[in-house]
Amino acid sequence: MCRHVRGIQHMIVAGCWLRSEDGERISGADLEVPFEGLELFHEVLPGGEDMEMEILAQLQAWPWQPSQSGRWKQDFGPKANFKKQQVKIPETWKGFPSWSQQLLSNLLCRSETLRSFEAVECLSLWYDADRGANHALHVDDLWLWGDRILGVSMQSASVFTFYDPANEAVVRVPLPRRSAYLISGRVRVDWQHGLMAEDISGPRVAITFRELTEAVASSELGQLALERAKLVACRPDDGSESRTDCPTESQEKAFTKKCSGSEKLDVDVDDCAPGQAARDSLSYALLPPDASRVRRACKRIASGACLHPLALICNDRSLHNFLAKQHYICVSNSHICIKRGLKGCQHNKLVLFFLSLSLSLWRLLLLLLLVLVVLVLLVHAGAGATLRMRCGCAGVYAGTGAGTGVEANLGKTRPHLRGGDAPPGVDVLGPDVWCGNLPPQHRGFVALGVPIWSPSR
Numbered sequence: 372m373c374r375h376v377r378g379i380q381h382m383i384v385a386g387c388w389l390r391s392e393d394g395e396r397i398s399g400a401d402l403e404v405p406f407e408g409l410e411l412f413h414e415v416l417p418g419g420e421d422m423e424m425e426i427l428a429q430l431q432a433w434p435w436q437p438s439q440s441g442r443w444k445q446d447f448g449p450k451a452n453f454k455k456q457q458v459k460i461p462e463t464w465k466g467f468p469s470w471s472q473q474l475l476s477n478l479l480c481r482s483e484t485l486r487s488f489e490a491v492e493c494l495s496l497w498y499d500a501d502r503g504a505n506h507a508l509h510v511d512d513l514w515l516w517g518d519r520i521l522g523v524s525m526q527s528a529s530v531f532t533f534y535d536p537a538n539e540a541v542v543r544v545p546l547p548r549r550s551a552y553l554i555s556g557r558v559r560v561d562w563q564h565g566l567m568a569e570d571i572s573g574p575r576v577a578i579t580f581r582e583l584t585e586a587v588a589s590s591e592l593g594q595l596a597l598e599r600a601k602l603v604a605c606r607p608d609d610g611s612e613s614r615t616d617c618p619t620e621s622q623e624k625a626f627t628k629k630c631s632g633s634e635k636l637d638v639d640v641d642d643c644a645p646g647q648a649a650r651d652s653l654s655y656a657l658l659p660p661d662a663s664r665v666r667r668a669c670k671r672i673a674s675g676a677c678l679h680p681l682a683l684i685c686n687d688r689s690l691h692n693f694l695a696k697q698h699y700i701c702v703s704n705s706h707i708c709i710k711r712g713l714k715g716c717q718h719n720k721l722v723l724f725f726l727s728l729s730l731s732l733w734r735l736l737l738l739l740l741l742v743l744v745v746l747v748l749l750v751h752a753g754a755g756a757t758l759r760m761r762c763g764c765a766g767v768y769a770g771t772g773a774g775t776g777v778e779a780n781l782g783k784t785r786p787h788l789r790g791g792d793a794p795p796g797v798d799v800l801g802p803d804v805w806c807g808n809l810p811p812q813h814r815g816f817v818a819l820g821v822p823i824w825s826p827s828r
């Protein structure tokens with residue numbers, strides 16, 4: 372274990388020291404902003420890789436929510452509005468999952484610094500390397516979260532980057548698989564931390580435990596949150612939670628192949644807006660970060676048939692088998708392509724699908740109905756206007772020259788002189804409409820009450 376790793380400028384943590392690029396050994400305490408308060412623990416899972424796999428399997432039983440910058444998250448803890456400094460305890464938060472309780476108790480005995488550490492949040496982050504996942508440099512909120520932040524790295528190694536913006540100093544901390552870090556003190560408050568995309572070379576799962584600040588912990592809500600965190604939350608398939616990332620049978624039926632061909636699309640997903648919130652009505656379905664672009668791409672292939680691309684994580688065998696027969700969009704770092712079967716997409720990877728049937732069908736029907744209503748209204752409005760115009764006509768009528776003069780005239784109105792008896796059919800418009808048989812001073816063409824022409828002009 373390495374206590375208070377002493378800092379550097381562009382430096383890498385090597386053992387208990389920092390080392391500059393030219394190999395010089397530097398003490399963190401000698402930096403402008405001391406690099407102090409980082410502890411690293413190797414092999415924190417007593418059961419090694421088997422235990423890691425077991426934890427990952429248990430963890431995958433919980434649904435992932437989309438997060439920012441190509442990450443997915445599972446959050447067990449209070450919800451906060453950091454700007455307004457308000458905290459809430461969601462109804463749905465039932466406690467920590469059992470795997471995390473065990474992991475935490477293993478960690479607590481690794482350091483004196485963790486004495487009296489009471490975790491109130493357990494956050495799992497899944498960094499999807501294929502989507503260029505990263506974590507921008509930041510300082511964890513200081514109002515809600517206490518001094519100590521404890522994080523475990525699983526599934527692949529990475530590098531934690533620390534940055535002191537005032538002095539432009541960078542410290543790089545290798546994070547091996549199954550290692551844990553504890554940040555507190557200067558490193559927690561005065562240094563930013565993050566993970567660069569180039570340091571995420573494979574899928575990485577990070578588990579972060581946070582405590583409350585003393586001020587929040589002593590509030591009523593803080594106490595409630597601490598109590599809640601001691602409870603064990605049941606897995607979704609224990610029946611206590613309705614959410615699962617595997618669709619039910621009827622939901623499965625909602626997935627249909629609507630797109631065909633194996634056309635490769637030049638859709639760049641790198642500039643997707645990160646972390647677009649899931650907003651689909653199906654609970655297991657998460658909208659991909661770039662739904663509108665995928666939708667557009669789908670439209671190009673299937674002429675509008677694919678209206679609802681969905682993302683889900685394919686970690687269920689029956690679902691996997693079902694999907695093997697479907698057409699799907701596969702998202703890689705720089706391409707979205709349409710394929711059939713699951714060969715191109717790995718098990719447990721993010722796959723985008725189309726939800727086409729019911730939702731889009733009834734939306735389409737609604738749209739048609741709306742168009743129909745608008746058309747009927749328009750025809751009515753048009754006919755009304757025409758009639759009103761005709762009603763004002765006296766002695767001269769507009770139109771093609773043939774017929775009664777009451778049919779729709781969509782062209783230019785050409786009044787022309789024609790006195791004499793009323794043409795057949797004009798009487799339906801009213802007794803005073805035709806004045807072509809009156810003396811010239813009473814004849815003329817009036818449209819919507821406006822005199823347009825009279826023989827005396």
Ligand SMILES: O=C(O)CCC(=O)C(=O)O
Pocket residue numbers: 494496506511522523564565566577578579
């Ligand atoms: O992935 C990690 O280990 C870092 C996570 C982190 O910094 C955070 O969630 O605030």
Ligand SMILES: [Fe+2]
Pocket residue numbers: 509510511564
């Ligand atoms: Fe952080």
